[in-house]
Amino acid sequence: MPEILEQEDNQLRLQQINAAIDSGMFVYVRNLFQEMPAYDLALMLESSTSKTRLVLWQLIDPDMHGEVLEELNEEVRKSILKNMAPEKVAAVAEGMDIDDIAEVLRTLPDSVYQQVINTMDHQDRTRVEQALSYEEDTAGGIMNTDTITIRPDVTVDVVLRYLRLKGTLPESTDSFYVVDRNDLFIGSVSLSSIVTARAEVIISTLIDDDVTAVKADMPEADVAQLFEKYDWFSAPVIDENGRLVGRITIDDVIDIIREEAEHSLMSMAGLDDEADTFAPVVKSTQQRSVWLAVNLVTALMAVAVSSMFEGILSELAILAILNTLVPSMGGVAGNQTLTLVIRGIALGHIGDSNSRLILYKELAVGFLNGLIWSLVIAGVVVLWKQDISLGLVIAFAMMVNLTVAGASGVLIPILLKKMNIDPALAGSVILTTITDIVGIFAFLGTATWLLSP
Amino acid sequence: MPEILEQEDNQLRLQQINAAIDSGMFVYVRNLFQEMPAYDLALMLESSTSKTRLVLWQLIDPDMHGEVLEELNEEVRKSILKNMAPEKVAAVAEGMDIDDIAEVLRTLPDSVYQQVINTMDHQDRTRVEQALSYEEDTAGGIMNTDTITIRPDVTVDVVLRYLRLKGTLPESTDSFYVVDRNDLFIGSVSLSSIVTARAEVIISTLIDDDVTAVKADMPEADVAQLFEKYDWFSAPVIDENGRLVGRITIDDVIDIIREEAEHSLMSMAGLDDEADTFAPVVKSTQQRSVWLAVNLVTALMAVAVSSMFEGILSELAILAILNTLVPSMGGVAGNQTLTLVIRGIALGHIGDSNSRLILYKELAVGFLNGLIWSLVIAGVVVLWKQDISLGLVIAFAMMVNLTVAGASGVLIPILLKKMNIDPALAGSVILTTITDIVGIFAFLGTATWLLSP
Numbered sequence: 001m002p003e004i005l006e007q008e009d010n011q012l013r014l015q016q017i018n019a020a021i022d023s024g025m026f027v028y029v030r031n032l033f034q035e036m037p038a039y040d041l042a043l044m045l046e047s048s049t050s051k052t053r054l055v056l057w058q059l060i061d062p063d064m065h066g067e068v069l070e071e072l073n074e075e076v077r078k079s080i081l082k083n084m085a086p087e088k089v090a091a092v093a094e095g096m097d098i099d100d101i102a103e104v105l106r107t108l109p110d111s112v113y114q115q116v117i118n119t120m121d122h123q124d125r126t127r128v129e130q131a132l133s134y135e136e137d138t139a140g141g142i143m144n145t146d147t148i149t150i151r152p153d154v155t156v157d158v159v160l161r162y163l164r165l166k167g168t169l170p171e172s173t174d175s176f177y178v179v180d181r182n183d184l185f186i187g188s189v190s191l192s193s194i195v196t197a198r199a200e201v202i203i204s205t206l207i208d209d210d211v212t213a214v215k216a217d218m219p220e221a222d223v224a225q226l227f228e229k230y231d232w233f234s235a236p237v238i239d240e241n242g243r244l245v246g247r248i249t250i251d252d253v254i255d256i257i258r259e260e261a262e263h264s265l266m267s268m269a270g271l272d273d274e275a276d277t278f279a280p281v282v283k284s285t286q287q288r289s290v291w292l293a294v295n296l297v298t299a300l301m302a303v304a305v306s307s308m309f310e311g312i313l314s315e316l317a318i319l320a321i322l323n324t325l326v327p328s329m330g331g332v333a334g335n336q337t338l339t340l341v342i343r344g345i346a347l348g349h350i351g352d353s354n355s356r357l358i359l360y361k362e363l364a365v366g367f368l369n370g371l372i373w374s375l376v377i378a379g380v381v382v383l384w385k386q387d388i389s390l391g392l393v394i395a396f397a398m399m400v401n402l403t404v405a406g407a408s409g410v411l412i413p414i415l416l417k418k419m420n421i422d423p424a425l426a427g428s429v430i431l432t433t434i435t436d437i438v439g440i441f442a443f444l445g446t447a448t449w450l451l452s453p
Numbered sequence: 454m455p456e457i458l459e460q461e462d463n464q465l466r467l468q469q470i471n472a473a474i475d476s477g478m479f480v481y482v483r484n485l486f487q488e489m490p491a492y493d494l495a496l497m498l499e500s501s502t503s504k505t506r507l508v509l510w511q512l513i514d515p516d517m518h519g520e521v522l523e524e525l526n527e528e529v530r531k532s533i534l535k536n537m538a539p540e541k542v543a544a545v546a547e548g549m550d551i552d553d554i555a556e557v558l559r560t561l562p563d564s565v566y567q568q569v570i571n572t573m574d575h576q577d578r579t580r581v582e583q584a585l586s587y588e589e590d591t592a593g594g595i596m597n598t599d600t601i602t603i604r605p606d607v608t609v610d611v612v613l614r615y616l617r618l619k620g621t622l623p624e625s626t627d628s629f630y631v632v633d634r635n636d637l638f639i640g641s642v643s644l645s646s647i648v649t650a651r652a653e654v655i656i657s658t659l660i661d662d663d664v665t666a667v668k669a670d671m672p673e674a675d676v677a678q679l680f681e682k683y684d685w686f687s688a689p690v691i692d693e694n695g696r697l698v699g700r701i702t703i704d705d706v707i708d709i710i711r712e713e714a715e716h717s718l719m720s721m722a723g724l725d726d727e728a729d730t731f732a733p734v735v736k737s738t739q740q741r742s743v744w745l746a747v748n749l750v751t752a753l754m755a756v757a758v759s760s761m762f763e764g765i766l767s768e769l770a771i772l773a774i775l776n777t778l779v780p781s782m783g784g785v786a787g788n789q790t791l792t793l794v795i796r797g798i799a800l801g802h803i804g805d806s807n808s809r810l811i812l813y814k815e816l817a818v819g820f821l822n823g824l825i826w827s828l829v830i831a832g833v834v835v836l837w838k839q840d841i842s843l844g845l846v847i848a849f850a851m852m853v854n855l856t857v858a859g860a861s862g863v864l865i866p867i868l869l870k871k872m873n874i875d876p877a878l879a880g881s882v883i884l885t886t887i888t889d890i891v892g893i894f895a896f897l898g899t900a901t902w903l904l905s906p
Contacts, residue, residue, distance in 0.1 A: 352468065
């Protein structure tokens with residue numbers, strides 16, 4: 001019976017490796033690394049500080065460097081490439097898939113890029129430059145060029161004999177592409193239909209109607225959606241003239257799906273989705289401070305609004321104490337709606353046809369929640385301070401703010417999307433600014449009107 | 454040249470369909486639906502309100518119902534199943550994959566479930582009950598049972614002849630599983646190695662060392678990680694005795710990856726990751742109110758802390774005005790760290806071996822950011838109010854709170870994880886409570902000490 005995989009304890013191994021490096025047992029670590037798949041080595045590098053990372057990198061078998069680079073997240077990969085000589089980068093690139101070499105080269109500074117390209121042999125250079133001619137986030141940018149093509153008029157028997165002669169197939173081949181003499185794409189034939197067909201069957205009769213080609217300039221997010229929609233394992237890529245130029249396999253698509261899903265989470269906290277968990281302190285501080293600066297400006301706007309009510313705040317200290325309550329609840333309620341709508345837009349649930357429906361729905365939810373929490377908070381305040389007018393003031397402000405929060409949670413991301421601004425990045429700040437300002441106005445404004453001594 | 458796929462405009466079509474339904478053109482919609490893949494139909498249902506959804510469902514060809522149910526998100530699926538008679542559910546289930554039937558049946562109430570099971574024929578019932586015997590979120594729960602098995606001692610020629618006799622292979626077959634007479638799993642042979650081998654080669658020599666079997670009780674998240682790690686397209690599943698029981702294909706794994714990545718985003722806003730975007734208002738209000746209740750409690754704790762400083766707040770209204778600034782910046786900074794750490798834990802970057810490293814790093818980042826924003830905010834306050842002591846007070850509070858925010862952003866998710874509580878769900882509330890309370894204490898406490906008239 002073969003080895004049965006249990007989820008290895010990456011953390012435990014990391015601990016052992018760190019201990020071994022601390023005591024200088026480099027040979028031990030080098031041997032350990034030789035038995036680990038590239039994915040695990042990449043995980044290990046991503047889980048280390050930038051200093052340890054460079055030591056670990058040196059201990060990885062250079063033959064594995066290419067594969068490990070492929071698996072690394074962008075920021076960590078950059079930090080490693082920065083420390084490599086151009087000839088070394090070129091040497092590593094030799095063993096890599098074309099789409100991955102292109103991805104690596106894209107992250108290099110121009111001068112290093114030229115040096116790397118110059119050290120490559122002619123054939124590699126042409127292939128890489130062709131791959132680089134496509135935009136990064138398109139079908140052309142993620143495709144591989146190692147396709148197997150066949151003519152429509154040959155028989156199954158001819159294909160099988162050709163395959164036996166060839167001996168091996170490109171990784172994850174599940175189908176062959178049928179092209180004419182000019183490389184024009186005709187269709188796709190699955191490996192399984194070839195092995196189940198009789199020997200004399202003509203290839204053109206086996207073409208799979210469900211598989212259509214994607215254009216090289218299609219955005220990668222659309223490619224990923226097609227893969228999910230039709231449960232494809234691979235798809236042919238054609239240029240603007242209908243010529244076959246490569247194929248995309250599902251393992252590349254998985255990376256896109258994961259990155260997209262992570263993007264919203266990270267952006268909503270003002271982080272880059274490729275952020276290096278263990279980036280150096282100064283770099284992290286710089287990256288975070290932009291977001292903190294934006295938030296300081298919005299917080300100061302809230303302060304400016306409060307300061308308009310300095311008079312009543314100095315007369316009634318209880319207003320100062322309760323002043324955070326309404327903005328805080330509005331922020332939470334608004335962020336719930338915002339998150340739902342951002343996900344809805346990303347999944348294709350929300351668009352022009354039903355944006356009004358979701359607005360009505362969230363307005364109603366905001367109003368109902370406003371009603372519930374107005375009553376609760378009014379009850380708390382009346383019991384605590386024995387002051388019915390104060391209870392009324394805060395209840396009214398809460399109603400207004402939660403309703404506004406519901407509307408803003410829908411409108412902000414939809415408007416940002418129309419303006420081509422990423423709602424996940426900017427939505428939360430704008431929303432909080434609105435719920436802060438409306439909350440303070442509603443609370444202190446009503447208080448000035450009803451409670452002024 | 455075949456049709457070239459561009460991303461269809463789902464929203465445009467939805468608009469047309471809604472218009473058609475409003476004007477009673479049901480036959481038109483029914484015909485339109487017949488040309489749409491299940492994925493698009495599911496998207497359409499998910500993008501509609503619960504009322505329209507039931508009308509649309511009636512217009513979908515019943516033969517497609519099973520496939521559409523497979524694609525729907527859980528909450529929407531439940532809302533549709535609730536309105537179907539048990540016999541209808543049983544009829545729909547007939548055309549579905551075993552793993553999908555099991556998933557659907559799991560969401561049914563017990564009484565309906567029994568009725569559905571009783572209307573199935575014996576063979577289906579046995580297969581479904583076997584699938585249901587595995588936990589929902591394990592390899593056994595997501596596998597299919599339609600594997601092709603071969604004996605180790607036959608030749609490639611025999612296999613090819615057998616496949617031709619069979620005529621078709623189960624969907625997305627990329628390899629066959631080699632088993633002995635007792636169904637004990639021996640290894641996996643890829644379709645591509647069979648077509649490239651000579652006819653007389655013995656199967657046992659073609660076994661792929663890279664593919665190992667997954668145990669039926671392995672959690673699905675671990676299965677997904679193995680697929681990513683080894684770039685598998687499919688994997689065999691075995692029971693505790695090493696017997697082959699099924700196979701998992703990558704299209705099921707993609708769903709798991711997407712759900713996991715969405716989970717953090719939705720949980721951090723207190724939403725269920727299977728939430729229905731267009732759920733009825735009352736249901737949505739209920740779901741949201743739990744989270745708002747939790748936040749009200751934490752906001753009231755902040756209020757209680759502020760009220761301890763009622764004396765100085767009534768003397769210096771400027772403190773009331775500035776009181777939101779320090780908690781707000783702490784909340785934002787803390788949430789950045791929290792999000793980074795939650796992602797780091799999910800990706801396996803952060804664990805016992807390096808939790809101390811990330812704590813030191815985020816403490817340093819928090820301290821540095823505290824320093825920067827202390828200086829900025831002190832500058833603003835001194836220029837605005839010409840009050841150096843006030844500037845000192847708020848600068849000190851900001852330093853303390855941002856440093857605490859950095860530490861909390863690391864410690865809270867790590868501790869929650871150890872207590873088996875989902876950090877994405879509870880982390881943000883606890884963090885905000887801490888940064889609010891520490892922020893208010895630091896600001897008003899220092900103010901009481903330094904500024905009391």
